[in-house]
Amino acid sequence: MIYLTEIVVIFLFFYLLASLIRPERF
Incomplete structure (x- = not known):
């Protein structure tokens, strides 16, 4: 079972x- x-x-x-790799895609 996954918590x-x-x-x-x-x-x-x-x-x-x-977000660190692609700041555009926030």
């Missing part, structure tokens, strides 16, 4: 990483 917290943390991590 919702892990999904949120991973989503936020990739979102921050993507």
Whole structure:
């Protein structure tokens, strides 16, 4: 069973990483 917290943390991590790589796509 996947916990919702892990999904949120991973989503936020990739979102921050993507925002750092592509500032245009905010």
